Amino acid sequence: MSDSRAAERAEVLKKHEFTITEELRRGISGRVFLVKNPDEDYFVVKEINYRDNVNFKLDAVKNEINILKNLQHGYIVCYEDSFEESGYFYIVSDYCAGGDLHKKMKTQENTPFEEEQIIDWFVQICLALQYLHKNSVLHRDIKPQNVFLTEEGYINLGDFGCSRVLQRADKYATSVVGTELYVSPEIRENRHNSKSDIWSLGWLLHDLCMLNVWSNSIKRLCLYAKSLEGTKPTISNIYSEDLKELIRQMLSRDPHERPSADEILDKPFLEDAVERNRRIPEVLQRRLLPSIDNFNKAYSEHYTDFETAVNEWKTATDSLEEIHRKCTVGRLSGSVIGAAGGITALVGVGLSLFTFGASLIVAGVGISVGVGRGVTSAASDIINNVKQNALRQSFEKLQQDYKNASEPILQSLRALRKLLRKLTRFSDFQLQGFGRIAVQSAGVGPAVTAASILLSGLLIISDIAYIVKDSIEIHQMRQGRVDDPEKVQSPVLKAIAQMRKTHTELCHVLTVIQETRNALANGGRN
Incomplete structure (x- = not known):
């Protein structure tokens, strides 16, 4: 990166009252920075270079960002602002100081998560999906890297909405062990719907329960390939039969057999967790x-x-x-x-x-x-x-x-x-x-x-x-x-x-x- 580009970026963000603190990550579609405003609030800014990307549909992204800015939910990353300048588009969202679930899972290594912890995170994501689906918004890219943890430890679901547009440019940008391992069968036939989000969440729930399989890319890929043909994965016996059965339902090859977010939250064995997580988190x-x-x-x-x-x-x-x-x-x-x-x-x-x-x-x-x-x-x-x-x-x-x-x-x-x-x-x-x-x-x-x-x-x-x-x-x-x-x-x-x-x-x-x-x-x- 040239010094002139860095200076140009800093000047653009300064115009919008943001100061860069550090670069968090970079990918094919853009770079992500941690910034703060004059009130010393921290945000994440994603910078997307659409000037050099012929597949980038700026108007479509703007429309989706406008929808996302109107969404307000405790378990969804809040989108604060967006702006463009000189061929770059910037998306500003809340910063989650706890990192993402992918990092949390890597830190856990082969020590299984407690079922109560898994269920709390799962219910929080379901509540976020329930809200999104009721507002006719599909996530389209549920995976551990897009599930963030606040400094208080609860979930914020992020990086969604514009992924449908960005997907064209990034279709082959990630390795097989990544987004592709959470994609539902019908997406490959361009028939994405709310049940596709449920499939992705089912695999996320599987991975939380089976860290030893998730961390082995070959095993995980084989299981995913078999699931596309209708073979459902096995879950460790340390978890309840209710939880294992729910994962099997969510990973049904036929979307009609998968439960909706509403139906999942109505499961009797999740009643206490749903009641607990519908309220304001106790830590707050x-x-x-x-x-x-x-x-x-x-x-x-x-x-x-x-x-x-x-x-x-x-x-x-x-x-x-x-x-x-x-x-x-x-x-x-x-x-x-x-x-x-x-x-x-x-x-x-x-x-x-x-x-x-x-x-x-x-x-x-x-x-x-x-x-x-x-x-x-x-x-x-x-x-x-x-x-x-x-x-x-x-x-x-x-x-x-x-x-x-x-x-x-x-x-x-x-x-x-x-x-x-x-x-x-x-x-x-x-x-x-x-x-x-x-x-x-x-x-x-x-x-x-x-x-x-x-x-x-x-x-x-x-x-x-x-x-x-x-x-x-x-x-x-x-x-x-x-x-x-x-x-x-x-x-x-x-x-x-x-x-x-x-x-x-x-x-x-x-x-x-x-x-x-x-x-x-x-x-x-x-």
Whole structure:
């Protein structure tokens, strides 16, 4: 891979507010990267090169991705976004920190899984398939590599939908020991339906029970070949007769003899597992109350200080603008008086402003100081330098106060939001107020962090050379005609305008935090 392609990819993802953390894997159809957004949420991005692939049907993939983005289920990988640029298509989905089932099975080696564990995973996949099939979506590619484990240990079914389109390009891309070993007989006759997913899941269930066979590619291939002719595989006697019979039913060569996802979930021996896994996973439930308590504690201890820091932010901004206004007016007068005597550049300090969320970098600009007859300007400098030092100290204190107050709230809110995003994907989690918390609080982290960066890079400016221009812009700002930092020419006034914009953002953050507190106090019903 060329450095230019890597830079191009990074720039595209940056445009969509993603930063690459590492490359996870690569294949014929594309490469997969772990990325994070400004809220420090991790996602998986699949990059597909369709520019060099004549079989790739972009419109078809887009249509299927749009369908998938509307699917919300606790046991299905959530598709977050998709976009294209310069011949590459990007699909963004949730990151499952537990890896995939294929890796889990390899780690287990020849030690059999407990039946309860197998059934829990199996039921979770069935619940996901039941939801997909009711929404007329077929997975088409069920295999261990496409079954992911969350950091909490439950299943997320992923990598589906667009596989029908990609299959044309990747038909012979994988080895025989892979996707082909999970393909139903009717797929080879282009008659794919929901029962084809059941066949694939039957083989996955077989492999979970028979790790010693699954790990031996020759044995596994022979069993698969025989199953296409109607011979069903044997399952170890350490597992129940009910489980073995279910596998035999799912691997019936005739699709009509295979049970549907609904029928599987109605099996009496799965009743307890279905009831258990229809609910929110216990591990998430156990984390909810402590997460709420942590946020409430941070709120009680730091919200007032955070609110005070935001108010002081405005006061400091007003003070900076007033000092600069007086300094500019004084220098303008001094420049007129000292015009015959000349102007000398004495010292340069300034701010170079980039987009919101980036730091303010110290840059050198000339500060004109009147000499000779320019006594008015020099006197203005002396007076305002004293004020500047005091204001600098107030900014240093504000920076520390802001950090101490905002970080505990931000950290607890970020953890709570991540948990609520997972909880709200389960159908029986009916408290919609919690869902709104997860959505509304999504932008809090970047705003708080950006403000902290701005403070850390901020140095107070005493003056700037372009006096007349500053004076005009100060007048416009005081008249309320300039509130966009991009419309201001002076570096000093850019900084002031940026600080005002940031203050508005922080006021919104305070509102979101307050609304979150109220919603939690009402059990998520608001």
